[in-house]
Amino acid sequence: MSKYSSEEIYRILENDLVTLRIKPEEILSENALSARFDVSRTIIRSALQRLAQAGFLDIIPHVGTKVTSIDLEEVNQFIYMRIAIEVKVIRDFIKTITPPQIEKLRFYQQAFERSVKAAGDLSQKNPEEMNELLSKDLEFHKVYFEYMHKEILWDVISQPKPGYSRFIRLDLMGGNNIPDVLQEHSELMDAIERSDSDAIEGIVSRHLYGGIRRLGSRIYSDELNRYIKS
Secondary structure (H helix, E strand, C coil), X not given: CCCCCHHHHHHHHHHHHHCCCCCCCCEECHHHHHHHHCCCHHHHHHHHHHHHHHCCXXXXXXXXXXXXXXXXXXXXXXXXXXXXXXXXHHHHHHHHCCHHHHHHHHHHHHHXXXXXXXXXXXXXXXXXXXXXXXXXXXXXXXXXXXXXXXXXXHHHHHCCCCCHHHHHHHHHHHHCCHHHHHHHHHXXXXXXXXXXXXXXXXXXXXXXXXXXHHHHHHHHCHHHHCCECC
C-alpha cells in the first residue's frame, strides 16, 4: 500500500510551490518525485495533472513538467476582485456589527501581533514559519466573512492561487511587509469601530496592493524577475 495518496502528494507539492520551495521555471521529474514519495509514477502523474489544471505547472509533451512563472496580470486582477468583495463584506458587516463581534475581531488582530512579537527576527524565518504568520493574517480577515455568512466567498479568495499566493510569498521574504500589515489591520479595526464605511476601500486597497508597492521596481530586477512572467 502506498504511503501517500495522490491527494496528499498534491497538497504537499502545492505547498512547496506556493512557499517557493519549488521555484518558478523549475523542471519537475516524475522519477525524482516517485522516489521522494515512494509511490508509482502513475500516482505522481495524477497529482501533477491536477497542479497543471490549477495553473501551477505546464506539462510539455516530450520535454517534461515545468513550474509556471508568476503572472503579474493575474495577481493584479485577483487583487482587484478581492478588493471588490472584501470592501462590500466589511461595509455590510459595519451595518450590523455587535460589541462581541468587534471584540472577536480585536482578538484575532492582537493574536497576530503577539505571534509577530514572539517570532523575533523575521529575516531568519523559513517558509513554513512565515506561512504560519500569514495564517494569522488570514484569520483576522476571515472573521467578518464568517459573521456575514460569506464562507463560500472566503473559500474562493483564500484558496492557493498560482499568481497571488506565490507573489505574496515574495513580499514575505525577510518579513519586511509585516509592519505595514500590522498597521493596516489597526487602521481597518479603527474604521470598523467608528463605522466609517467611506474609509474602508482605501484601507483595504492599500493593504492588498501592499506587496506591489513594497517590492516596487524590484519586481523587474534580476533578483525577482526569474520568478515573474515576462
